[in-house]
Amino acid sequence: MAIIKTENLSHIYSEGTPFVKTAIDNINLEIEEGEMVGVIGHTGSGKSTLIQHFNGLLQPTSGKIYIDGEDMWADKAKLRDIRFKVGLVFQYPEYQLFEETCYKDIAFGPKNMGLSEEEVDKRVREAAAFVNLSEEQLMKSPFELSGGQKRRVAIAGVLAMKPKVLILDEPTAGLDPKGRDRILGQIKEYHQEEGNTVLIVSHSMEDVAKFAKKVLVMNRSKVFMYDTVDAVFARAKEIAEIGLAVPQITQIFAELKKRGYDVNPNVYTIEAAKAELIRLLEEGGDIRA
Amino acid sequence: MLKDITIGQFFPGDSFIHKMDPRMKIIATLLYIIMLFVASHPLSLIVGILLLVLLYQVSGIPLKMVTKSLKPVVPVILFTSVLNIFFVSGEALFKFFFITITKEGLTLAILMSLRILCLIAGSSLLTYTTSPIELTDAIERLLNPLKKFKVPVHELSMMMTIALRFIPTLIEETDKIINAQKARGADMESGGLMQRAKALVPILIPLFVSSFRRADELAMAMECRCYRGGDGRTRMKQLKYGHRDWIALAVMVLCIAAVLLLNHILG
Numbered sequence: 001m002a003i004i005k006t007e008n009l010s011h012i013y014s015e016g017t018p019f020v021k022t023a024i025d026n027i028n029l030e031i032e033e034g035e036m037v038g039v040i041g042h043t044g045s046g047k048s049t050l051i052q053h054f055n056g057l058l059q060p061t062s063g064k065i066y067i068d069g070e071d072m073w074a075d076k077a078k079l080r081d082i083r084f085k086v087g088l089v090f091q092y093p094e095y096q097l098f099e100e101t102c103y104k105d106i107a108f109g110p111k112n113m114g115l116s117e118e119e120v121d122k123r124v125r126e127a128a129a130f131v132n133l134s135e136e137q138l139m140k141s142p143f144e145l146s147g148g149q150k151r152r153v154a155i156a157g158v159l160a161m162k163p164k165v166l167i168l169d170e171p172t173a174g175l176d177p178k179g180r181d182r183i184l185g186q187i188k189e190y191h192q193e194e195g196n197t198v199l200i201v202s203h204s205m206e207d208v209a210k211f212a213k214k215v216l217v218m219n220r221s222k223v224f225m226y227d228t229v230d231a232v233f234a235r236a237k238e239i240a241e242i243g244l245a246v247p248q249i250t251q252i253f254a255e256l257k258k259r260g261y262d263v264n265p266n267v268y269t270i271e272a273a274k275a276e277l278i279r280l281l282e283e284g285g286d287i288r289a
Numbered sequence: 290m291l292k293d294i295t296i297g298q299f300f301p302g303d304s305f306i307h308k309m310d311p312r313m314k315i316i317a318t319l320l321y322i323i324m325l326f327v328a329s330h331p332l333s334l335i336v337g338i339l340l341l342v343l344l345y346q347v348s349g350i351p352l353k354m355v356t357k358s359l360k361p362v363v364p365v366i367l368f369t370s371v372l373n374i375f376f377v378s379g380e381a382l383f384k385f386f387f388i389t390i391t392k393e394g395l396t397l398a399i400l401m402s403l404r405i406l407c408l409i410a411g412s413s414l415l416t417y418t419t420s421p422i423e424l425t426d427a428i429e430r431l432l433n434p435l436k437k438f439k440v441p442v443h444e445l446s447m448m449m450t451i452a453l454r455f456i457p458t459l460i461e462e463t464d465k466i467i468n469a470q471k472a473r474g475a476d477m478e479s480g481g482l483m484q485r486a487k488a489l490v491p492i493l494i495p496l497f498v499s500s501f502r503r504a505d506e507l508a509m510a511m512e513c514r515c516y517r518g519g520d521g522r523t524r525m526k527q528l529k530y531g532h533r534d535w536i537a538l539a540v541m542v543l544c545i546a547a548v549l550l551l552n553h554i555l556g
Contacts, residue, residue: 052468055472057468057471057472080474080476083471083472083473083474084474087472088472089472090465090468090469090472093469095462095465095466095469095495095498095499096466096469096470096473096491096495097495098490098491098494098495098498108470108473108474108475108491109473109474112473112474112475112476113474143498157473158472158473161473161474
């Protein structure tokens with residue numbers, strides 16, 4: 001069963017004023033449980049609006065959302081439970097930290113869930129371990145940490161709620177390449193261990209190729225594509241038409257193929273590219289087909 | 290929800306009033322207020338009311354906005370009217386037990402109510418037709434003579450400009466933080482007063498922190514561009530009085546004269 005399902009979901013901002021804007025338009029989606037999905041699209045394509053619907057921060061103007069088969073807006077009293085089920089990490093989440101210590105900040109979510117003190121403690125430590133925060137750092141004020149560390153504390157604050165669906169809005173924005181890989185690696189590890197559903201909004205096709213199984217491409221308030229990474233990147237031309245690009249390495253391999261080399265064009269990461277090139281060279285001789 | 294708050298209530302347009310020099314608009318508003326208080330008879334206030342109707346017609350501000358701006362002062366008007374009607378002594382019109390309503394009281398009540406209504410509607414016109422930036426610019430220029438007395442006029446107006454500029458940014462930021470804490474299960478809608486006050490902490494602290502961060506960044510950016518106060522600073526938009534402004538001034542002066550004349554005739 002799909003964990004998130006939307007039916008004709010639309011959202012219009014400032015209806016009835018001169019500033020009216022359709023942010024998402026008639027979205028029909030089914031996201032299966034346990035998937036890792038990359039969400040890609042231009043600024044203003046409706047990505048952020050869409051994901052804020054998934055945990056009930058925005059109410060649809062029309063259409064329905066089902067989480068785990070339940071209509072989200074059928075019973076408003078249950079909305080808070082949905083927010084524990086669907087954890088949302090905002091852009092620049094470090095700006096939401098407020099407690100005296102990182103430990104207390106990570107405990108904010110689990111405490112709101114009404115868990116026992118032992119359970120809260122257990123979850124905080126687990127979440128901290130996932131994002132590689134040391135015991136010493138846990139007892140520090142979040143304002144003493146570096147930018148990347150703060151971000152990891154904020155992500156841990158959502159992980160500690162153990163949501164069935166984890167949504168991250170550009171978790172790597174403004175980080176250096178090392179910090180970026182670190183956070184994406186930790187999220188992937190978490191996904192593999194917990195088997196939960198993860199959605200990551202990103203601008204970088206390279207990042208999406210690295211971690212996601214499926215890609216959701218948004219364009220002009222609509223779902224442009226929702227398919228596996230292979231299927232989406234195979235339509236490189238259409239993606240280029242809406243002003244997005246497949247990873248550079250994929251472009252190179254497509255060009256190689258065009259020039260008559262016997263390569264597999266479905267290569268999205270540097271690692272895969274390396275393996276493919278070594279294979280070709282080891283087969284030896286004339287690599288031209 | 291927070292996005293719906295508008296501050297300054299500026300209504301863009303290109304009417305005669307919109308195009309006036311903001312300095313003259315402020316002066317004209319002050320003259321209008323003086324006129325309201327000079328008028329000592331309800332009938333001479335009619336000049337003020339007529340002028341107001343005319344100005345709103347010219348500016349193209351929807352009538353709905355006027356009623357909206359007047360709503361909050363209704364309690365004040367009721368309160369002063371009651372005081373005036375019952376507690377001003379003079380020629381009795383109506384007697385009931387210890388309550389006496391006098392002619393003078395009634396007149397004063399009407400006069401005061403009309404005055405307050407005109408005052409609010411008139412000064413609202415200023416903010417409806419002038420953008421906040423223009424307004425602070427004009428205030429700075431009008432207060433310029435005070436520099437001789439070491440009043441930091443430029444700095445004050447700069448502070449006003451920055452404050453106005455950052456209101457929408459802060460509203461957006463607050464919205465974001467509220468959403469982020471809600472996503473972590475923060476409950477802001479239920480509970481008693483104490484609980485609700487406590488629920489504000491996760492919002493206020495990040496908001497304070499980010500305000501300080503923004504202030505820091507802004508100060509740095511200003512310094513990088515060699516900002517060093519008002520001395521010798523030129524402006525992109527030069528304020529200049531045009532024939533429009535002199536017409537407006539003439540209209541205001543004539544109206545005050547008319548009020549004085551009416552006062553004299555009506556005694």
